[in-house]
Amino acid sequence: MGNVKHAFTSAKADGGDASLVRPSNWNAAHTGAVEILDRDLTQIDVANEAAETSVYSFSIPANALGVDGGFRLTLSGDMLKNAAGAMEIRVKLGATTVFLSDSSAPTSSANRHKWTLVILCLNSVAAAQKWNASMKMVANVQNLSVQVIGSGFNATLMEGYSSSAEDTTGALTLEVTIDWSVADASLSFRKEMALLELIPAA
Known part of the structure; x- marks a missing residue:
């Protein structure tokens, strides 16, 4: 690797x-x-669904990260929030839920939010990791959304840091899930693209 x-x-x-x-x-x-571990263009739409649902999953091979390597996962898609309801995002590695977001309820809009989620994970040793996650969602009718902060800004920004103690000498499943608080046809979270990059050991 x-x-x-x-x-x-x-x-x-x-x-x-x-x-x-x-x-x-x-x-x-x-x-x-840097090596591409996975490239996924399968659309997954979590719509009219109140159960936690996986939008991305990949089994990272044993020893792929080495002692101090890591990975970067970039996800992208859009989201419709045009009814009462909130969502939570989870990022998991193996048996550990590394990130659990606040319950997010952006301003309702008929325009879909365009979103990008970037997750960085680095081994400090083979069985300990440090993580960063960053996400932004912007609602607009255009396919390249522009919103100026302070002028009717309808967007959600997320930033996170965490750690885990998963043993990467064995294969581990990396997963991202979405959980809506209620089921409604006007609540839809779509994953359109995913790119998982292996960061080599130092």
């Missing part, structure tokens, strides 16, 4: 001078590159 190879290999044999870069060096995997 965390390795990269050149797009083509060299068929030449190594020369006798070991101080030079050899074809076998060229062909070998090079460590230190």
